[in-house]
Amino acid sequence: MAVKHVCVxxxxxxGLPTAAxxxxxxxxxxxxxxxxxxxxxxxxxxxxIVEPDLDMxxxxxxxxxxxxxxTSPVTADAFILAVPTPFDADRKPDLKHLxxxxxxxxxxxxxxxxxIVESTxxxxxxxxxxxxxADARPDLKMPSSDAPSADHDICISHSPERVxxxxxxxxxxRNDRVIGGLGHDCAQKTADxxxxxxxxxxxxxxxxxxxxxKLSENAYRDVNIAFANELANVAEPLGIDxxxxxxxxxxxxxxxILNPGPGVGGxxxxxDPWFIVATDPDNTPLIxxxxxxxxxxxxxxxxQIADLTNTKNGGVIACLGLSYKADIDDLRESPSIHVxxxxxxxxxxxxxxxxxxIRALPASLDHLENISxxxxxxxxxxxxxxxxxxxxxxxxxxxxxxLKTKDILDTRGVWPRTQSI
Ligand code: SAJ
Numbered sequence: 001m002a003v004k005h006v007c008v009x010x011x012x013x014x015g016l017p018t019a020a021x022x023x024x025x026x027x028x029x030x031x032x033x034x035x036x037x038x039x040x041x042x043x044x045x046x047x048x049i050v051e052p053d054l055d056m057x058x059x060x061x062x063x064x065x066x067x068x069x070x071t072s073p074v075t076a077d078a079f080i081l082a083v084p085t086p087f088d089a090d091r092k093p094d095l096k097h098l099x100x101x102x103x104x105x106x107x108x109x110x111x112x113x114x115x116i117v118e119s120t121x122x123x124x125x126x127x128x129x130x131x132x133x134a135d136a137r138p139d140l141k142m143p144s145s146d147a148p149s150a151d152h153d154i155c156i157s158h159s160p161e162r163v164x165x166x167x168x169x170x171x172x173x174r175n176d177r178v179i180g181g182l183g184h185d186c187a188q189k190t191a192d193x194x195x196x197x198x199x200x201x202x203x204x205x206x207x208x209x210x211x212x213x214k215l216s217e218n219a220y221r222d223v224n225i226a227f228a229n230e231l232a233n234v235a236e237p238l239g240i241d242x243x244x245x246x247x248x249x250x251x252x253x254x255x256x257i258l259n260p261g262p263g264v265g266g267x268x269x270x271x272d273p274w275f276i277v278a279t280d281p282d283n284t285p286l287i288x289x290x291x292x293x294x295x296x297x298x299x300x301x302x303x304q305i306a307d308l309t310n311t312k313n314g315g316v317i318a319c320l321g322l323s324y325k326a327d328i329d330d331l332r333e334s335p336s337i338h339v340x341x342x343x344x345x346x347x348x349x350x351x352x353x354x355x356x357x358i359r360a361l362p363a364s365l366d367h368l369e370n371i372s373x374x375x376x377x378x379x380x381x382x383x384x385x386x387x388x389x390x391x392x393x394x395x396x397x398x399x400x401x402x403l404k405t406k407d408i409l410d411t412r413g414v415w416p417r418t419q420s421i
Contacts, residue, residue, distance in 0.1 A: 321390020
């Protein structure tokens with residue numbers, strides 16, 4: 001039976017675009033978020049996050065009546081769980097939001113329904129969702145990875161999101177999908193639903209494999225970036241331009257090193273590798289070390305800023321860019337924030353922050369002394385040290401004439417004619 005109504009739980013960076021794209025294909029979608037402000041904003045036809053073209057598609061879906069928003073789930077044919085899966089203080093996966101979302105949909109399930117976990121999860125979490133549902137609804141048979149061909153009333157699968165913030169709407173449609181089912185027909189049922197908008201290939205497998213595939217993708221990128229950052233740690237004290245090293249090494253046909261920077265942020269690459277480490281700490285020294293190398297970069301950058309002549313002379317320091325990467329407003333795990341925290345421990349100069357995508361400083365910085373959020377123009381007037389932390393397009397427009405009057409530390413290679421890491 002074709003899915004006519006989908007309930008998407010978690011209207012964040014993945015859930016909201018997914019809900020809006022499904023709605024744009026004529027499917028009735030109820031988006032669910034526990035935050036009433038988020039629900040209110042979406043009901044008014046607006047996204048609550050910055051992502052190219054999302055405003056247009058959300059507005060169209062809401063005004064066309066295909067997307068509605070709610071603080072609790074409703075009866076539907078398919079439920080997509082796109083809630084956060086953070087780690088706890090010990091860097092172990094914290095599944096409380098996934099548990100709450102699973103619990104919330106349990107009473108609405110009926111035979112024939114499909115439950116899809118889109119959140120990135122540790123290996124075994126999709127089976128755990130099945131176990132939670134079996135507890136909550138003993139009247140319905142859940143699928144099991146131990147006996148995939150056994151009868152079941154509900155289908156459960158893992159279809160991890162793979163979209164890149166900044167180009168979510170494009171990638172939602174174009175990327176291949178890896179879909180892992182718990183029961184024999186669950187992956188196919190999921191692929192049938194996603195064929196409403198996915199143009200990439202859909203690769204069907206079991207749920208545990210899909211879970212490890214998703215974690216591997218982000219851990220692979222983290223290890224590669226850590227390699228680049230380790231090279232930067234070696235090159236910088238030697239006065240060698242690490243970006244030139246990477247660019248020239250990449251001219252070899254079998255070498256592809258990613259870019260060094262101030263560290264790795266976001267809710268994915270800085271978090272997901274820990275899910276693999278938590279699963280098997282003894283067999284993951286490489287993944288753990290890569291995380292530690294990347295987490296060590298903000299302190300190294302802060303020490304370099306503290307060492308600049310104008311910093312030592314008490315000059316005003318401008319830090320350009322707070323989000324974890326270019327042209328989005330996402331501050332989660334942002335290395336820029338850690339650089340500034342580390343810098344504040346080392347120097348008491350005035351620090352100006354420029355982040356065009358936010359209106360107020362996050363709490364972790366707001367309580368620090370002598371720090372304020374200003375515009376680009378204000379900072380260019382007042383600061384004698386410019387530190388580029390996030391490569392927002394607008395920062396590329398700062399003229400060479402201005403740059404040459406300042407001490408510069410460019411952690412992203414945006415201002416190539418200046419001293420940069
Ligand atoms: N970064 C570098 N050097 C690079 C590339 C990135 O320092 O060469 C930094 C970025 O500045 C940023 C961090 O790494 O701080 C992560 O950014 P990203 O663009 O690599 O990735 P995310 O976290 O925005 O999105 C990733 C993507 N995963 C992969 O590319 C394997 C995306 O496809 C996933 O859907 C997303 O994680 C997720 O949700 O898991």
